[in-house]
Amino acid sequence: EWKEVSENRRLKQLNHLLEKSSIYANYLLNKKRQKRERKKQKKAKSLSKVEEKPVKTLRGRKRKAETAEIPVVDGIMQINGNAMPSTQPEYLTGGILRPYQITGFEWLRILFDNAVNGILADEMGLGKTVQCIAMICRLVKSGFAGPFLVCAPLSTICNWINEFKRFAPRIPVVLYHGTAAERCVLASTISSVSSDLQCHPVVITSYEVLIRDRPSLGQFAWDYLIVDEGHRIKNMNCRLIRELKLLKVSAKLLLTGTPLQNNLSELWSLLNFLLPEVFNDLSTFEAWFDLKKMQKGIETEQQQDVVNKLHKILAPFLLRRTKDDIEIYLPPKRELIVFTPLSESQNEIYQAIVNRTVRQYLQEKENDEQYEIALESISNDSNQSDQGFYERETRSSTLSTRQLKEREERSTIQDESVINVSLSNLMMQLRKCCNHPYLIKYPLLPGTDIFRVDEDLISSSGKLQLLDRMLPVLKKNGHKVLLFSQMTALLDIIEDFCRFRNYSHVRLDGSTKCQTRQERIDEYNSNRDLFIFLLSTRAGGLGINLTSADTVIIYDSDWNPQNDLQAQDRCHRIGQTRSVLIYRFVSANTVDQFMVERAEAKRVLERMIINREKFKGKLAEDLNSK
Incomplete structure (x- = not known):
């Protein structure tokens, strides 16, 4: 009898959560339908109007040309000779958004217009950064003067700067980093207004700097907060999430290719940060969505119903597209687990x-x-x-x-x-x-x-013996290699090996300075003769583009499988033209093999909740039906 009462109470609480989530979903979709109707009416009216008279005077034509953001041919705006979609923001002039990126941008716009925060959870390598840049361009064009804040891992902040320069060069950007004295000077520039677009800058900073300077950054009222690699705040008690909650922010957006990593409490932490009024009770959330039952697989109709309800709860707030969902060609990616004996x-x-x-x-x-x-x-x-x-x-x-x-x-x-x-x-x-x-x-x-450093360096390790046999073949066939490890001390040993065998290489780990990181990334991508890039998994596996490589070696696996997936997608992303092959080294019948098996078990829940074909975001499906 007690179990029945408890079950009924949990069901009641779940339905209440589902009801609150549905209110958001219906509200947003109704707004979308209303906008479509207005657009149809506006289009009908425009067809009945006489075309605008051409500008006759030289002065008038000159003035019109000066105010134009990008070239216009036969009434259609163009970028590098290609027609720009009518829905692409005017200030995004560095490239043409792909159809699914337009859909993502529209989703972000609808959330912002209706004061709802969200998670853009597109699979790694699909261009979450450019969708965010498009959103900021739209905000500036709509009269939101900022400032805007991007908080990202140290390894990605230089990439954010470069992407703004490439896609939206008119948007003012400030890299908030450096010494305390330098940051003090930079803080004063946040209040300044761009003479061109009459807006405050986009401020890009790292997690560590934000934690250190939150009192200074907390003085500003931010129009938009973007947290890149948002799974960094999966721990609800971490200091970063506490400091972020103290900022004065109008709208929040989390970017993550891996919204569900180990358990549902981590997903709840993200949702609680964005929508505390909806997701305010972790115990209820965890109690209903029993992690152990889900990891055993969906075996009963009741368990299937629970997963379906979770999909409905997440739908208004989370947009997720994978590489298989979008109509874009990417070369195949294949992973091989290579077992090696111990020496x-x-x-x-x-x-x-x-x-x-x-x-x-x-x-x-x-x-x-x-x-x-x-x-x-x-x-x-x-x-x-x-x-x-x-x-x-x-x-x-x-x-x-x-x-x-x-x-x-x-x-x-x-x-x-x-x-x-x-x-x-x-x-x-x-x-x-x-x-x-x-x-x-x-x-x-x-x-x-x-x-x-001699031959014993190689013969004493089963994994290094395998690497020593593989690399000459890979080099001969023109491949470029990314090698990831959890341990920087192991990267020291691999560096000794590379020097011993005369392999050209560069390295990036947690101690590499921001500017040096970008220089090494650019050098590796531009130099065809640079063979190996050595990276620590957690510092080099986030938000960087290394599509010049086509081979990935996971020398040792992470307890969290998503970190290894992040590492793989440094080269398997938009821009890759060759097939990508991943080799995962595993010492047979050791703790190494145990870790790989445990990591695979963790992915069962993620595949069930996030990567279901039916779950692409209710709002995204509605947008795609345009």
Whole structure:
């Protein structure tokens, strides 16, 4: 009886949530229908009117030409000789929007006009950025003076600047970044008004700067807030979401290609940020949409009904198109999981870690030859996953200022082996062993503190042996490679390998400065002879365009499968002309394989809720029926 009462109460709460969501949906769709009727009436009236008289005087023609935004041929605006869609914003002059992008822009416009926030969740690589730029162009043209705020990952803010310059060069843009003194000067420019379009600028900044400068940025009343890679606020208790909620904002938009990553509470966090008056009770949301039942698959009519209701709840606020949904040709993408065995030394260390005898094992090895041992417990916290780990010596040819300081601090350490083994995070030590044993013990040249780089670097790791066999073939056949890893320390080892085999390469990770990031991206895309791009998955897997590559190697997988998908789509996106092949390296019968299997299980819920063919956004379907 108690269960029946509880079930009835949950059903009542769910129906209430569904009712509130439906109010938004019906309101927006009615507005759309009304607009269509007005447009039909306006068109009918215009047909009955006499054409506008041509401008006869030279002065009049000159004045009209000066006010024209883009060339007009036979009454049709054009860009590079191509007709511009009548619905494309006038200030978007750097290219022609594709039909599905026009639909997305229209969806954003309707949400804004009716004071509703939303999530643009198009699959990665379909041009969410340009749709947002189109929306800001429309706002400026409609008389909204701004300012407008874009908050994005550090790796993408330079790309935002470049896209504005390319597609909407007349829209004023400010990159809010740099030192505290520089940001203080930049803050004063936000109040300035463009003499051309009479509007405040679009301010582009990173998550970290926004958190640090929220009191300063909070003084402005923002017409539009765009949070790029919006899944960054999936944790409802993170500081970023708290600071964003304190801003004075008229309208909010989240951009994410992966709105559902691990569980429904993360999706609810996004919805609560956008629409707190609708999504205000996480416990009810989670209680009804039972995650465990959904991951087992839809087996009953009742469970199917629950999923259908969730689709209806999300429909007004979320627009999602995949590459298969749109009428555009993209070369195929194929992923291969390549299982590799552990080398002999890897297997010995792996078993020693499992048996918690690794300290004894390393000390015994120390009696045979000199090793540099550097193990540190690395948290599985995603915010720390890109920090690497302690190294006693760094390659002198690639020392950063921070690394030089660390080197000076370590110069007092005696030139003898240091064993600093921590097993407080056993999983991380096993992962490092699967990637390369040098992450646990890196041999030195006798009598020096210089790392030894020779054939043993390759033979001691099963994955690196595979990479060493693959790369010559890929290079010979003219392919360009993106290699992703979770660990910056592993990228150090891959860099040693690339130098040893004379492979041209560039690198991008969490420590790469903003300007340097864009320079390296541009260099890799423009230089056909630049073979390999080494990237940390979380710093290099977001919002950057590397379509010059056609091969992706996932050296080690992420617990969150969406991060690896983001990484793959750096090259499988609009602009790619070749088939894309992804190789995922997995050490067989180890924690490596366990991680891949767990990640695949997490995708079951995402496929069910977000990527259903029937779920493209109710409003989007209505727009497509025009």
